[in-house]
Amino acid sequence: KRLHDWFNGRPTAQLLLIVSQWAGGRREEITHCEWDWIDEKGYIDIPDNIAKWGKGRVVRIPLPLLQRLREAKEPGSSLVFAGFREEYRRASSHGKRMLPTTADRLYETVGDHLAKAVEELELEGVSHHAIRRTTMELSDQGEEIKATDQSSRNLGTTTRNKDGFYVRKSHARTFYLRADGLYASLSIDRKST
Numbered sequence: 001k002r003l004h005d006w007f008n009g010r011p012t013a014q015l016l017l018i019v020s021q022w023a024g025g026r027r028e029e030i031t032h033c034e035w036d037w038i039d040e041k042g043y044i045d046i047p048d049n050i051a052k053w054g055k056g057r058v059v060r061i062p063l064p065l066l067q068r069l070r071e072a073k074e075p076g077s078s079l080v081f082a083g084f085r086e087e088y089r090r091a092s093s094h095g096k097r098m099l100p101t102t103a104d105r106l107y108e109t110v111g112d113h114l115a116k117a118v119e120e121l122e123l124e125g126v127s128h129h130a131i132r133r134t135t136m137e138l139s140d141q142g143e144e145i146k147a148t149d150q151s152s153r154n155l156g157t158t159t160r161n162k163d164g165f166y167v168r169k170s171h172a173r174t175f176y177l178r179a180d181g182l183y184a185s186l187s188i189d190r191k192s193t
Contacts, residue, residue, distance in 0.1 A: 012083030
């Protein structure tokens with residue numbers, strides 16, 4: 001959220017972060033994304049020649065997000081996120097000297113701007129790749145929730161009932177014995193020893 005807020009007043013930059021999150025996209029895939037890769041249902045077909053190891057993939061974004069992208073479209077550009085660099089060009093005192101936006105220049109600009117934001121915000125460990133990792137973690141959590149719900153249905157009960165009555169909530173007795181031992185060791189009255 002802090003990284004997103006750092007780009008206030010730059011809607012395409014914020015959209016790039018949001019789409020990166022939804023797609024779990026690599027920076028090159030996102031910055032090279034072209035309008036003809038996206039269909040009317042929000043599917044983005046990343047071609048082999050851009051994807052890592054030459055293995056393209058398909059991701060999907062919500063339709064309201066696709067609509068916001070269309071509203072922020074940079075006229076005359078085939079690049080979905082050309083506006084990221086153009087927003088900077090308009091705000092920068094050096095904007096008039098900037099070369100036209102290409103996918104490779106956009107890739108570099110995004111990297112530079114994210115690094116600058118992370119440094120100013122003191123966000124340790126945050127990068128575009130960290131957005132991808134977060135997406136993977138959220139996806140795993142979603143899969144776990146679906147598996148838990150399906151397991152509950154298979155048992156003929158609700159997830160709440162299963163969690164309340166069937167799932168062990170504590171560790172084995174040895175964990176408590178270790179905790180008691182550590183507590184006792186740390187709690188020794190040093191005056192009496």
